Amino acid sequence: MGPLSFPLASRPHTPTDFPMLWSQTFIPTLKETPADAEIVSHQLLLRAGLVRKLTGGLYTFLPLGLKVLRKIEQIIREEMNRAGGIEVLMPALQPIDIWQQSGRYETASGVLFKVRDSARKEWVLGPTHEEVITSLAANELNSYRQLPKNFYQIQTKFRDEIRPRFGLMRAKEFLMKDAYSFDASDAGAMTSYHKMYDAYTRIFARCGLQAFPVEADTGVIGGNYSHEFMVPAETGENDVVYRESGKYAANIEKAVSRGPTEATPSESTGATPEKFATPGVVTIEALAAAPYGVSARHQVKTLVFVADSKPILVLIRGDDSLNEAKLMAKTGAVQVRQATADEIVELLGARPGSLGAVNATLKTPAVPVYADEALRGARGMTTGANEDGFHLRHVEVDRDLKVTAWYDLRTVKVGELCVETAQPLKIRRAIEVGHVFKLGTKYSEKLNATFLAEDGSRHPAVMGCYGIGVTRTLQAVIEQCNDKDGIRWPVSVAPFTVCITPLTVAPESQPMTLARELAATLEAAGIEVILDDRDERPGVKFKDSELVGFPLRVNLGEKSLAKGEIELKPRGGTLRMVPIADAAAEVIAWVRAESARLQG
RNA sequence: CGGGACGUAGCUCAGCCCGGUAGAGCACUUGGUUUGGGGCCAAGACGUCGCAGGUUCAAAUCCUGUCGUCCCGACCA
Structure with missing residues (x-):
């Protein structure tokens, strides 16, 4: 230590700070599954004592959760720097004028948290x-x-x-x-x-x-x-x-994809559109059922949207579903919503279920009509007549409709063929x-x-x-790394890499003494250790360490120590006995091997 | 914002239909016992039954409203 060395108010950990003792930190594990957690990762976050909910959508990170978070952050930093x-570090609180300049004060308003200061001036909490x-x-x-x-x-x-x-x-x-x-x-x-x-x-x-x-x-x-x-x-x-x-x-x-697996009907009957009564029929399924029997593939579904405040008609084959993201991307619309029933009646003169885009039935021919590519050349189709309770059959899209633009607007379905390779998706x-x-x-x-x-x-x-x-x-x-016993952390992000578990914790007992020595050796080798010094029955400690998910547990029990052995139990792996003298080296080798597997 | 479910002890839940002294298990405290996979025995502490109003002699229970939570949908830079 040179003359410039002096104790720092905040210094790196020294061996006297270690090992982390389970009893000294805060790991509130839960035996039972909290009722309001639906998915396994959410349940385990709570059960392993990583986070606690303040209210819907807001969580406190407890020590173990915070440790994992910091490790993920550190990996991100290293790779971003590389x-x-x-x-x-930018402010979370932001003035609204830059949001108005970018145009997102309106378009992102749905997710913007807005706050006011004491002068009633408005600010936003940054979503990005x-x-x-x-x-x-x-x-x-x-x-x-x-x-x-x-x-x-x-x-x-x-x-x-x-x-x-x-x-x-x-x-x-x-x-x-x-x-x-x-x-x-x-x-x-x-x-x-x-x-x-x-x-x-x-x-x-x-x-x-x-x-x-x-x-x-x-x-x-x-x-x-x-x-x-x-x-x-x-x-x-x-x-x-x-x-x-x-x-x-x-x-x-x-x-x-290459389109629907079943081709769109294209055979012409030569007939012109013919109105027929379909009382009470307002769904594709109803028209496909008896007595009509018009399969969904033979129907044109007509949807009414309001895109940037203007009404548009969107046509999709009856058995397809519209992909709204595509609609927005293809039309360039910034805000798109489905038209209300009132708007639809105003525009087309009929309620949803009887809508169509056949030119002759449109009250307002100027409304843009966007059609899905799957409808190109479609003939012998059935669509709404823009009159409640009536449909039109023998519709030929190219002949009877005025399509403003053709786009790929449909949602891909399982089994359709890859555009490049024609393999099923x-x-x-x-x-x-x-x-x-x-x-x-x-x-x-x-x-x-x-x-x-x-x-x-x-x-x-x-x-x-x-x-x-x-x-x-x-x-x-x-969500990806768990089993029936709990979390199985990859070593790279585990809150602690090794959980040392003496089965008796009397301060001068052999298991506890050896546990402290082993912890010091591992810490000196740069391995993060938690020592479960709680005076609990072995079963409790085993269950907890598996629930929390430390990658490797080292058991020190009087029985095996009497045989000169220490037990290594990888999370999800099999128990292995090693001589006491080799324990530290075995653990270090195990951790190095696991870490090497995760280096990108 | 629409649809559904649920708010009872720190946690998981019963009790509600059919109104009448607030319950169990786990966790917690104390003592004993046990000690290699969430022990056992005993004693104890813990609740304005989400909140507000109404009906009633009497409300956890019935009614109305409200707040909150979760799920499905809508929404999602």
């Missing part, structure tokens, strides 16, 4: 930070020489979720890593995008998560450069369309843990984030944004 990210970072860039990034830059932060986000659910999965307040790249060119933006894509792949692998990139909806911004990182799980809120063998995978909002549920998105110049233009190029010309920076739900990732790990 990929050239620069860490910053494009506006803030772009304001910074507008002031600070003025030359192509400063580009590219990729700023990131790990920070609390606020979203006024209509229905928070599943614990941390969808919360009103949650921890997010968000990053924003600024490039001088489109090509540069693509490079930044791919760097983040690769970083995300490594991050989730290091967290022990099986997460897969899938093509994602790009909404009004368009383009093909958006991927979501998905963790397969039945409890997820997303549907992913994928090909068993091969690379294609897409969010169902974006997914495409499958669908499964998944949890979205990350999203990479090439933004282009939408925000840099609106918030004036421009730079001077080498030739003196001024351009908006080309942006990308990249998010990881940190708290959601934590829960996704639990």
Whole structure:
């Protein structure tokens, strides 16, 4: 210790701070499953004493939950830094003017938490930070020489979720890593995008998560450069369309196929549209049933939407369902909602169930009609007559309807064929843990984030944004790594790697003495240890350590110690006896091997 | 915002239909016993039955309202 060494108010842990004693921290495990937790990861979050609910969508992180969160954060930091990210921290409280400038004060109003200060001035709690970072860039990034830059932060986000659910999965307040790249060119933006894509792949692998990139909806911004990182799980809120063998995978909002498995009728009868009575028939199913027997495939479903305040008609084959994300993306509409019954009657003169777009039956021929590609060339179709209780048959779409534009608007179904390979597609549920998105110049233009190029010309920076739900990732790990006994943490994110469990805890007893020595040795080797010093029966300690999910438990009991042995019990693995003298080395070797498996 | 379910001890729940002294298990406290997979025995503490109003001699129980929670849907940068 040199003359400049002095005790710091806050110093790193020293061996005297260790080991962490179970009795000295706070791990309130629950034997029974809390009634308001539906999915296994939410139940285990509560049962293992990681979090407690304050109220719907708001959670307190207890010591163990916080430790896991910090470990995930650290993995994210390391990989973001490795990929050239620069860490910053932006305010959660934001002025509304930048939101008005970007246009999202209106379009995002559904999720914006708004607050007022004592002067009654309005502010928003940030659900995301494009506006803030772009304001910074507008002031600070003025030359192509400063580009590219990729700023990131790990920070609390606020979203006024209509229905928070599943614990941390969808919360009103949650921890997010968000990053924003600024490039001088489109090509540069693509490079930044791919760097983040690769970083995300490594991050989730290091967290022990099986997460897969899938093509994602790009909404009004368009383009093909958006991927979501998905963790397969039945409890997820997303549907992913994928090909068993091969690379294609897409969010169902974006997914495409070669079309319906059964062809659209195209044989002409030569007949012209004929009105027939269908009293009380207001569903596809009813028209398909006796006595009408018009199969769903032979029907044209007519939907009325209000897109950016203007009514539109959307046509889908009767057995298909509309994909609203596609509708918004293809029409460029920012806000789309289904028309109300009153609006529909006003527009078409009939109530839902008898609607159609046959030109001759439209009161207002000027209303735009968007039709799904599957209806191209359709003949012999049946659709509503725009008169309650009547339908039209012998409808030929090309002849009888005026379609403003044809788009792919239908939702892909299981078994349809991959566009590229013609192999059948499958669908499964998944949890979205990350999203990479090439933004282009939408925000840099609106918030004036421009730079001077080498030739003196001024351009908006080309942006990308990249998010990881940190708290959601934590829960996704639990959702993927558990069994009937509890959580099975990957070593990389486990709150403690090793749980040392002396079966008698008298201070001078052999199990406790050896436990302390082993803990010190392991800590010196950089392994995080918790020592279960509680005076509980072995069964209680075993159950608790398995519920919480420490990767390796080391049992020190008088019986095996008498035989010169210590027991190693990997979580979910088999018990192994090792000589006392070899125990530390065996544990270190085990932890190194496990850690190596998770290095991305 | 629509549909459904539920609010009783720290937790899981019974009691409610058919109104009449507030219950069980787990957890907690004390004592004893036990000690390699959530022990056993005994004693104890813990409740304005979510809240407000109404009906009634009498309300956890019936009625109305309200707040909260969970699920399905709508919504979701």
